[in-house]
C-alpha cells in the first residue's frame with residue numbers, strides 16, 4: 001500500500017476531497033413534480049464519435065443530475081443505434097442541418113459540443129441562440145477571437161458556457177491543486193514541468209488537418225499541460241519561448257507540428273516548461289516549491305492517475321477514490337444550472353489557455369519570445 005504524507009493524513013485527505021466533491025454536487029433545490037428524485041437535466045450530444053460513444057454516453061448513464069436525451073449526428077444509422085443503446089427517444093435525433101430546431105425541444109437543457117475543434121465555435125453559438133446552456137470540449141476553439149465570440153453569445157443569451165476540462169472535477173486533481181497551494185507542504189512554487197502527448201497513427205484523421213484541428217498536439221494534448229500549469233499555480237504566464245520540430249517527410253505531419261516545447265515566464269518569477277508531441281508518449285507533471293515537490297504520472301488519463309508529494313523525507317503517494325471524470329464534469333454543470341451557481345471552468349478558462357497556445361505557436365514561428373496578452 002502506498003504511504004501517505006505525514007503532513008497530509010489519509011483522514012484529512014479523505015475529508016477534504018469528500019468536501020470538495022460534495023461542494024461540486026450539492027443536492028439541487030429542484031425536484032421532478034412526481035418524484036422525490038432530483039431533477040436530471042437533459043443533455044444533447046453534438047457529434048457521435050469516439051468520445052461520445054466510449055465515454056460520454058456511458059458517463060451520462062451514471063450521472064446524478066444529467067441524462068442523455070438527444071443526439072446530433074451526420075450519420076443517422078449510428079445515431080439510431082446509440083439512441084437505442086441509451087434509451088434516447090428517436091424523435092430527439094437531429095442532423096447538423098436541422099440542429100437549430102432544438103430550440104423547440106424542452107427535453108434539451110444543455111448542448112455538449114463534441115465535434116472537431118474548428119466546429120466548436122459555430123455550434124456553441126448556435127446552441128446559445130437556441131436558448132440552451134453549453135458544455136464545449138477542449139480546446140474551446142481554434143482562435144482567441146472564436147473563444148471570445150462564444151463567451152459573448154452565451155452572455156447575450158443568458159446561458160452558461162462551460163469548457164470540458166474533466167480533470168478539474170476529479171479528486172486527485174482537486175487534491176493536487178490544494179497541495180500546490182499549501183505553504184507548509186510546497187511553499188512558493190518555483191518551477192513546473194508538464195507534458196502530454198502520444199504517438200499518433202492514421203495520417204488522414206481530422207486531428208492532423210490544420211483547418212479542422214487548429215494545430216497539432218498542442219491543441220489536443222499540450223492543452224492539458226498548459227491548463228495544469230495554470231491551475232496548479234493559479235497564475236497567468238506573461239511570456240513564452242517555443243521551439244517546434246517535425247520529422248521531414250513523415251506523412252502524418254504535412255500540416256501540423258509533430259512536437260512543440262516551450263518555456264513560460266510568470267511575473268512572480270515562476271518558470272514553467274511544456275512538452276507535447278504526436279511522435280511519442282508523455283503524460284506527467286512535476287512541480288518544485290521552496291518546501292516540497294509534487295509529481296504526477298500519468299497526469300491526464302481517464303483512470304489510474306497517480307500523484308506523489310515529497311516534503312521532509314521520501315516521496316509519498318496520495319491515494320484517492322476514483323470517480324468518472326465526465327460524470328463529475330456533467331453533474332457539476334447541471335448542479336450550477338439548477339442552483340444558479342458559476343461553473344468552475346467557464347469560457348474564460350478556455351480563452352486563457354488559447355491565448356497561451358496562440359502565443360506559443362507565434363513564438364515557434366518567429367523564433368523569438370512572445371508576450372502573452
Ligand code: NAD
Pocket residue numbers: 047048049050051052074113114115116117137138139164166206212220
Ligand atoms: P472523433 O473523430 O472520434 O469524433 C468527431 C465527431 O465529429 C464524429 O462523430 C464525426 O462524424 C463528427 N464530424 C462532424 N463533422 C466532421 C468533419 N468535418 N470531420 C470530422 N468529423 C466530423 O473525435 P473525438 O475524439 O470524439 O473528439 C471530439 C472532440 O472532443 C475534440 O474537440 C476533442 O479534442 C475532444 N476530446 C476530449 C477528450 C477529453 O478527455 N476531454 C477526449 C477526446 C476528445
